[in-house]
Amino acid sequence: MNTESLASIALNALLVNNFVFSLFLGLCPFLGVSAKLNTSWPMGLATTLVMFVSSVCAFAINWLLTAVQLEFLRLICYIAVIASAVQLVEMAMKKFSPALFRALGIYLPLITTNCAILGVALFQTTKEYNFVQSMVYSLAAGAGFMLALVLMAGLRERLALATVPKVTQGAALTLMLAGTLSLAFMGFAGLGSGE
Amino acid sequence: MTPTDKQPPLNFDTFLSGVWRENPVLVMLLGMCPTLAVTNSAINGLAMGAATTFVLIGSGALVSLLRRLVPGTVRIATYIVIIATFVTVVDYVIQAVSLALYQALGAFIQLIVVNCIILGRAEAYASKRPIGHAIVNATGVGAGFTLGLLMLGSVREILGAGSFFGLSLFGEQFQPWVVMLLPPGGFLVLGTWLLIVGWMSERGGAPHAQARHVHEH
Numbered sequence: 213m214n215t216e217s218l219a220s221i222a223l224n225a226l227l228v229n230n231f232v233f234s235l236f237l238g239l240c241p242f243l244g245v246s247a248k249l250n251t252s253w254p255m256g257l258a259t260t261l262v263m264f265v266s267s268v269c270a271f272a273i274n275w276l277l278t279a280v281q282l283e284f285l286r287l288i289c290y291i292a293v294i295a296s297a298v299q300l301v302e303m304a305m306k307k308f309s310p311a312l313f314r315a316l317g318i319y320l321p322l323i324t325t326n327c328a329i330l331g332v333a334l335f336q337t338t339k340e341y342n343f344v345q346s347m348v349y350s351l352a353a354g355a356g357f358m359l360a361l362v363l364m365a366g367l368r369e370r371l372a373l374a375t376v377p378k379v380t381q382g383a384a385l386t387l388m389l390a391g392t393l394s395l396a397f398m399g400f401a402g403l404g405s406g407e
Numbered sequence: 408m409t410p411t412d413k414q415p416p417l418n419f420d421t422f423l424s425g426v427w428r429e430n431p432v433l434v435m436l437l438g439m440c441p442t443l444a445v446t447n448s449a450i451n452g453l454a455m456g457a458a459t460t461f462v463l464i465g466s467g468a469l470v471s472l473l474r475r476l477v478p479g480t481v482r483i484a485t486y487i488v489i490i491a492t493f494v495t496v497v498d499y500v501i502q503a504v505s506l507a508l509y510q511a512l513g514a515f516i517q518l519i520v521v522n523c524i525i526l527g528r529a530e531a532y533a534s535k536r537p538i539g540h541a542i543v544n545a546t547g548v549g550a551g552f553t554l555g556l557l558m559l560g561s562v563r564e565i566l567g568a569g570s571f572f573g574l575s576l577f578g579e580q581f582q583p584w585v586v587m588l589l590p591p592g593g594f595l596v597l598g599t600w601l602l603i604v605g606w607m608s609e610r611g612g613a614p615h616a617q618a619r620h621v622h623e624h
Contacts, residue, residue, distance in 0.1 A: 234590045236444035240523055243439065287498070287517055288491040295484065324487075327440045327521040334514045379609055383436055384601035391594030398591060 214340045218348050221341070225352035228403050231328045232360035233394040238328030242361060243386060245319055247372075252365035253358060254312050255319060258301055260354025263329050265297040266290075267350030270333035271343055290333045298324045328357055363393060417539055425547030431524045432555025432597075433604045438524040441515050442556060443593035449572050452560025454508050455515065456553025458497045460546065462519055463528060465493040467545035470533040477534075486529045487520070494519045524552060562596050563587045 231237045238259070245255045273289050302320050306313045313320070323329065332353050336346040367389055376385060431437045441459070446452040466489050470477075477485045498516050502509045509516070519525070528548055533541040564570060567587030569577045586592050 236440050236590065236593065237518075239439035239443065240437075243436070284495060284499070287495050287520060288488060291487055291491050291520055292484070295487065325521045325523055325526060327518045330518060330521050331514060334517055338514065379602060379605045382605075384598050384605055387594050387598035387601060391591045391598060394594055395586070395591040398589060 214342070214345065216339075216341075216345065218345065221345055221349050222352040223403060225349050226356040226359070227397065227400040230356045230360060230397050230400075231331065231353050232357060233390070233397040235331065237331040238326050238357055241319060241322065241326055242357075242364065242390075243383070246361050246364040246386075247368055249362065249365045249369055251315055252361040254316060256354070256358025256361045258305065258316065258320060259323055259326060259328065259357055260351065262294070262297050262301050262323050262326075263332050263350045263354040263357075264347070265300065266294045266329055267332050267336060267346050269293040269297065270336065271346050274337050286337070290330060294329050294333070295324045328353065360393075364390065367393070417543060421540060421543045422547035422550075425544060425549075426551040426554065429548075430551040430555060431548055432552060432559075433600060435524075437527060438522045438552065441518065441522060442552075442559065443590075443597060445512055445515050446556055446560040446563055446593060447567065447588045448511075448564045449557060449560040451508075451511055452556035453553065454501070455512060456549070456556045458501065458512075458516060459519055459522060459525070459552055460549025461497055462490060462493045462522075463525055463545040463549045463552075464542055465496075466490045466525060466529055467533040467541040468538055470529045471536060471538045471541035474534050482534065483526075483530070486526060486534075490525055490529070491520050524548060558600060559593070559596055562600075563592055567592060 225231070229235055232239065232242050241255060241259070246252050270290050270293060273293060274286065277283055277286055277289065298321060301323075302313075305316075305320070332350050336349055341349055364386075368386065371385065371389070380388075425431070429435060432442050438459070441455055445455045466486070469489050470486055473485070473489075494517060497519065501512070501516060528545060532544055536544070561571060564572075565576065566584045569575060569581040569583050584592075587596065
């Protein structure tokens with residue numbers, strides 16, 4: 213059982229070990245959807261929601277599988293749960309906000325293969341978080357992902373107006389930018405660990 | 408295989424396109440998460456590449472064998488379960504062979520499940536081709552992925568630790584460039600490699616430049 217305080221878990225997942233900039237999780241949507249500010253935050257929100265739902269389900273599944281000693285099925289069960297959670301969020305979004313649903317398009321079903329979500333489920337299992345800790349962890353991780361996405365989108369919107377050499381256009385420049393942002397996030401290292 | 412199937416001949420290009428022209432790391436920009444996360448040393452990159460190649464070949468072969476049996480509506484779910492099975496196998500094998508490596512790669516072994524290269528190959532290639540093609544192509548893509556990881560891992564290990572595959576290169580007085588081992592180094596080195604590849608294709612070299620715009624949605 214892990215005795216880390218809730219505030220420390222939240223701070224850790226949000227800034228110190230930010231899922232995008234220090235754990236390298238969820239890079240595909242991060243590079244794919246961060247070109248425009250007005251699609252980046254709904255994407256972050258949807259991802260956070262899926263993260264939360266699948267984290268709760270993963271906690272229940274882990275408890276069940278440990279009880280019947282079938283731990284080797286954990287990975288397969290987690291991925292199935294995440295796929296269903298994405299479907300659930302997709303249906304909810306289609307019903308409550310069709311405009312948003314259209315704006316996100318193909319990226320919504322692709323949340324299934326966002327490794328940040330499976331990452332949350334796996335890390336909370338490895339770290340042996342209890343139920344409340346897992347919920348806080350998943351919400352903070354989602355918020356951290358959203359923060360990274362929005363920061364990057366703001367920078368890339370500015371960058372679209374800049375004149376850069378033809379070779380650096382596209383992915384190379386984006387990665388350099390991510391590297392610089394990641395360097396900035398390194399400044400948070402050590403925060404919240406001194407207790 | 409029925410005679411109505413029109414297949415391109417199985418030749419060396421089936422293998423080579425995955426290694427260079429459609430290199431998953433440098434040209435297609437797929438599977439970025441493990442690429443950046445585990446390449447802080449050359450040996451980690453190589454191990455990750457080998458594990459991913461195994462999963463690619465295994466799932467490619469099985470998907471190709473089952474391609475006439477799997478109904479279209481549930482195919483993605485089926486592929487994911489097939490991939491997850493092979494990843495579980497790799498996970499336990501690495502744990503048994505080398506505990507140090509298992510700890511270095513950490514959760515990223517299990518995260519091979521959500522590596523988009525594997526699902527992409529299953530959906531776009533293996534589900535439409537006979538098993539021979541699927542295996543050769545998967546080997547090629549796996550080799551390309553390993554090559555990409557090795558390029559990244561070597562640069563980061565040489566600059567960040569002054570060693571290559573654990574062998575010290577520069578002697579005592581070398582001041583390691585530690586940031587290369589830290590997360591920002593991953594982004595910067597990959598960005599630099601993409602610049603080099605882009606510059607080469609600009610001058611008429613091999614990989615195609617159009618994939619640089621893949622993420623420009």
